[in-house]
Amino acid sequence: xxxxxxxxxxxxxxxxxxxxxxxxxxxxxxxxxxxxxxxxxxxxxxxxxxxxxxxxxxxxxxxxxxxxxxxxxxxxxxxxxxxxxxxxxxxxxxxxxxxxxxxxxxxxxxxxxxxxxxxxxxxxxxxxxxxxxxxxxxxxxxxxxxxxxxxxxxxxxxxxxxxxxxxxxxxxxxxxxxxxxxxxxxxxxxxxxxxxxxxxxxxxxxxxxxxxxxxxxxxxxxxxxxxxxxxxxxxxxxxxxxxxxxxxxxxxxxxxxxxxxxxxxxxxxxxxxxxxxxxxxxxxxxxxxxxxxxxxxxxxxxxxxxxxxxxxxxxxxxxxxxxxxxxxxxxxxxxxxxxxxxxxxxxxxxxxxxxxxxxxxxxxxxxxxxxxxxxxxxxxxxxxxxxxxxxxxxxxxxxxxxxxxxxxxxxxxxxx
Numbered sequence: 001x002x003x004x005x006x007x008x009x010x011x012x013x014x015x016x017x018x019x020x021x022x023x024x025x026x027x028x029x030x031x032x033x034x035x036x037x038x039x040x041x042x043x044x045x046x047x048x049x050x051x052x053x054x055x056x057x058x059x060x061x062x063x064x065x066x067x068x069x070x071x072x073x074x075x076x077x078x079x080x081x082x083x084x085x086x087x088x089x090x091x092x093x094x095x096x097x098x099x100x101x102x103x104x105x106x107x108x109x110x111x112x113x114x115x116x117x118x119x120x121x122x123x124x125x126x127x128x129x130x131x132x133x134x135x136x137x138x139x140x141x142x143x144x145x146x147x148x149x150x151x152x153x154x155x156x157x158x159x160x161x162x163x164x165x166x167x168x169x170x171x172x173x174x175x176x177x178x179x180x181x182x183x184x185x186x187x188x189x190x191x192x193x194x195x196x197x198x199x200x201x202x203x204x205x206x207x208x209x210x211x212x213x214x215x216x217x218x219x220x221x222x223x224x225x226x227x228x229x230x231x232x233x234x235x236x237x238x239x240x241x242x243x244x245x246x247x248x249x250x251x252x253x254x255x256x257x258x259x260x261x262x263x264x265x266x267x268x269x270x271x272x273x274x275x276x277x278x279x280x281x282x283x284x285x286x287x288x289x290x291x292x293x294x295x296x297x298x299x300x301x302x303x304x305x306x307x308x309x310x311x312x313x314x315x316x317x318x319x320x321x322x323x324x325x326x327x328x329x330x331x332x333x334x335x336x337x338x339x340x341x342x343x344x345x346x347x348x349x350x351x352x353x354x355x356x357x358x359x360x361x362x363x364x365x366x367x368x369x370x371x372x373x374x375x376x377x378x379x380x381x382x383x384x385x386x387x388x389x390x391x392x393x394x395x396x397x398x399x400x401x402x403x404x405x406x407x408x409x410x411x412x413x414x415x416x
Contacts, residue, residue: 044068055118055151078121118151120199151267164247164396165355239354247397248277278397287405300379339402
């Protein structure tokens with residue numbers, strides 16, 4: 001089933017939610033200014049009633065008062081940015097739409113708008129139309145919000161093996177030959193940024209491909225979109241999408257049919273899940289920088305740090321980085337940030353590794369001498385403040401608070 005074309009979605013992304021649907025009622029051609037049947041312009045009223053509503057269509061009866069001659073009526077995606085905007089901008093966007101003339105009516109109409117997306121918000125926009133000047137007359141009106149019910153699922157998603165940092169997914173479309181798009185977002189983003197609307201989330205996906213294509217000369221957005229399409233049954237891991245997830249956070253995996261021309265072919269399937277919260281431990285760490293040796297070849301220092309955890313079997317993440325970076329994270333411009341956020345966004349994500357590699361490649365166990373020049377080819381500037389950053393670690397995330405042992409490297413050695 002073809003629901004929505006990419007061309008239509010592009011209009012939505014540019015004009016922030018112009019009509020994204022088709023109307024089955026044929027419009028009444030607007031008369032010319034000299035035609036005798038054109039009524040004088042007198043502001044009237046409208047009665048709007050939703051007669052039928054499903055996941056992909058709505059039928060609305062709009063009844064103008066006797067004073068109203070011609071009027072414009074169109075169903076638009078209800079977003080805070082668009083329908084919360086200025087009336088003048090909305091009307092200009094609507095009338096600049098190439099299909100605007102097909103939305104001009106006369107008298108009572110029963111309008112059926114098809115091609116809607118389930119679990120999405122819409123409003124009917126309507127206003128009296130000046131057929132001589134081809135512009136609005138009077139006020140712009142918005143109907144009450146119309147929320148479509150969830151659509152029928154054509155793609156099944158199972159979420160398994162949930163840890164604090166990852167999850168696995170099995171995606172099974174009903175049509176094994178049809179292509180589809182699968183991705184993952186935080187539920188908080190879906191509810192706020194995407195306004196709890198499948199339609200808005202889809203628009204965001206298309207806007208991303210358009211933006212990415214604009215960064216490269218001669219690249220069509222469809223080329224990038226096609227690279228993200230899947231088909232048939234699929235086993236997927238969040239490690240391939242985000243590297244690591246955030247522990248104790250609610251996510252939503254979603255999928256919808258999408259062909260190579262950018263036509264959405266199914267409603268959206270969504271599965272929510274929450275990553276695990278790491279089990280906290282009371283492990284503490286004793287740290288001593290035991291080696292600070294000048295490396296002539298790199299013109300920097302080689303460092304070693306001896307680490308003794310209170311639990312001899314403790315697994316912990318360790319790195320050495322500059323204190324300016326850490327302190328910047330808590331400057332007034334970053335009010336409210338905590339050590340957990342620094343661990344998540346500035347340490348773990350900066351490894352640019354999937355969660356399955358974090359413990360294996362970046363963690364030590366028990367008493368150890370940490371040698372960053374061997375493990376990570378890391379050297380350090382002279383006369384600079386650094387910190388040894390340590391925290392207990394498991395597959396679910398950090399198990400202890402962040403421990404920081406600050407030190408300053410010596411000046412650059414004098415040349416002999």
